[in-house]
Amino acid sequence: MLDRLINDILAYNPMADVSVIKKAYEYAKNYHGDIILRFSGEAYFTHPFNVALILAELNMDVDTIAAGLLHDVVEDTNATYADIKKEFNEEIANLVDGVTKLSKVKYKSKEERQAESLRKMVIAMSKDIRVIIIKLADRLHNIRTLQYMSPEKQKEKAVETLEIYAPIANRLGMASIKWELEDLSLRYIDPEGFKDITEKVKQKRKEREEYIQGIINTLEGKLREAEIDFEISGRPKSIYSIYKKMYHKNKTFEEIYDVTAIRILVNSVRDCYGVLGTVHTLWKPMPGRFKDYIAMPKPNMYQSLHTTVISFNGEPFEIQIRTFEMHKTAELGIAAHWKYK
Incomplete structure (x- = not known):
């Protein structure tokens, strides 16, 4: 131990x-x-x-x-x-x-x-x-x-x-x-609500696995062409965040499109905006769905670019773009800035 x-x-x-x-x-x-x-x-x-x-x-x-x-x-x-x-x-x-x-x-x-x-x-x-x-x-x-x-x-x-x-x-x-x-x-x-959403999310992720991978493959090809160092992954949204949208905003599960968000990590702020430009040339951005938390960080230090775009089949999906350092802060928060002794 x-x-x-x-x-x-x-x-x-x-x-x-x-x-x-x-x-x-x-x-x-x-x-x-x-x-x-x-x-x-x-x-x-x-x-x-x-x-x-x-x-x-x-x-x-x-x-x-x-x-x-x-x-x-x-x-x-x-x-x-x-x-x-x-x-x-x-x-x-x-x-x-x-x-x-x-x-x-x-x-x-x-x-x-x-x-x-x-x-x-x-x-x-x-x-x-x-x-x-x-x-x-x-x-x-x-x-x-x-x-x-x-x-x-x-x-x-x-x-x-x-x-x-x-x-x-x-x-x-x-x-x-x-x-x-x-x-x-x-x-x-809410054990029933938790179980219901968990099962639906599992099913939807299974159905969308190929679709998400297709988006990732397209992005990887374009970012390699631009000679940007990056890491890309499909990040599942938390069960509670989906629950809140369903029960607090009166949405059905089918109305929630961002069950999985695609996250892109890069080395610099300049690369973040470069990747955003690439994303917006590949897919049409949804009006009112772009948030720049790099220029205007959240009070808890969170920094990232969030954009929702329309895919080739007309389905919206969310992309988050940030630096590796911003990602560490996003995951660990204030703990990421603690100095070792």
């Missing part, structure tokens, strides 16, 4: 001081022991370990990952803030303390949940944004293992995740975390 975590860290930060990770791993494992079981029947330590793996996927620094391993030690065992500070350092102790304080916040009404949680999160953010990132990783692993809880608890946690944690992940620009939190929450909030 430990080797996997260390290898993940060294892959993006070869100079990392992994001795801190080894120490935190042993410390947390020792304090949690094998007797405290999660609902799944696994040793409790599997939870902080998985939180640390998620933080490594986000390319976080060593102190944050160590705090991820230790994040439940003060709350669930007899270890104290002073113990963590003495064994590790003040920074790790403060991160653990911040997560512990956030975990104690309980919300009753929807309004109270939204207002109070946001206030708490903003206070924590102003001290150290990494507290929030650990908390998001903690919630993500909890919702991945929600099937082991009672139906009442499942719905309660899912609603809280959708109302509080997914919007905060969005605010921090952490799209990959946001999408997974939303999709997994929906599974428990």
Whole structure:
């Protein structure tokens, strides 16, 4: 287990001081022991370990990952803030303390949940944004293992995740975390709706596989001619984003055309606009469907060009164009800009 975590860290930060990770791993494992079981029947330590793996996927620094391993030690065992500070350092102790304080916040009404949680999160953010990132990783692993809880608890946690944690992940620009939190929450909030859309999406993607590949092949040929370095892929839209369009905008599934978006990654901003020009010479753009988030980034730092064009068969499809660096920020958000220690 430990080797996997260390290898993940060294892959993006070869100079990392992994001795801190080894120490935190042993410390947390020792304090949690094998007797405290999660609902799944696994040793409790599997939870902080998985939180640390998620933080490594986000390319976080060593102190944050160590705090991820230790994040439940003060709350669930007899270890104290002073113990963590003495064994590790003040920074790790403060991160653990911040997560512990956030975990104690309980919300009753929807309004109270939204207002109070946001206030708490903003206070924590102003001290150290990494507290929030650990908390998001903690919630993500909890919702991945929600099937082991009672139906009442499942719905309660899912609603809280959708109302509080997914919007905060969005605010921090952490799209990959946001999408997974939303999709997994929906599974428990509206199981029938989730299953229905999942099956329809699966079927539509199967039908459109050849069609999407044809578009990709056309684009690849033109971009090679223009001598642009690029990566291109068909990206499935999240289940929750489709659900929202259906239930909040009263659309049928058949009316939603952008189940898959095509994403093009390039090296420079100049190439982004060059690719956009190529796309618009190949297919007719839909009026009012072009968005330039490069010139006008979203508040959460997201940058990309979005255009919807009409294909040869008259069907609209969406294309997103951004640089590799913008893509890293789009997926990891504020975590992408964290400096390794």
